[in-house]
Amino acid sequence: MKRFLIRTLVTAAAILIVVNLLPWVLVENPLSLIVTAILLGLLNAILRPLLIFLTLPITILSFGLFIFIINGLILYLVAALVPGFHLQSFGAAILAAFLISLISWGINWIISDNYAW
Numbered sequence: 392m393k394r395f396l397i398r399t400l401v402t403a404a405a406i407l408i409v410v411n412l413l414p415w416v417l418v419e420n421p422l423s424l425i426v427t428a429i430l431l432g433l434l435n436a437i438l439r440p441l442l443i444f445l446t447l448p449i450t451i452l453s454f455g456l457f458i459f460i461i462n463g464l465i466l467y468l469v470a471a472l473v474p475g476f477h478l479q480s481f482g483a484a485i486l487a488a489f490l491i492s493l494i495s496w497g498i499n500w501i502i503s504d505n506y507a508w
Contacts, residue, residue, distance in 0.1 A: 415483035423475025462488035
C-alpha cells in the first residue's frame, strides 16, 4: 500500500510538471490530478501489458517505437474518463505520456535511495 501511494504521488508530480510545461495539457483541480494519477497507474498496470502483447508484431517492426503510441493511447483514454483532465490532441497525449514517463523515471531514480523495499 505504501509503495502504491508513493508511485501515485510520483505520477501526480510528473503530471503536474507536464501540465506546467505543455499548454496542450490541462488539469482543472487537485482532485482531477490525483484521480488521473491513480487511473493512469491502474491502466498502465492492467491494460498496457495486454496492448503491448496484442501489438507485438508492429512493436517489433518499429523497433519498440510503437510503445509511445500505446502510452499516448492510454493517456488519451484517461483524459476521456477523468473530468477535469484535458488533452488538446492525440499528438499532445503522446508527447505528454513520454514526458510523464521520463519525469517519473527521474523522480523514482532520485528517491530510490531514500526508501528501501
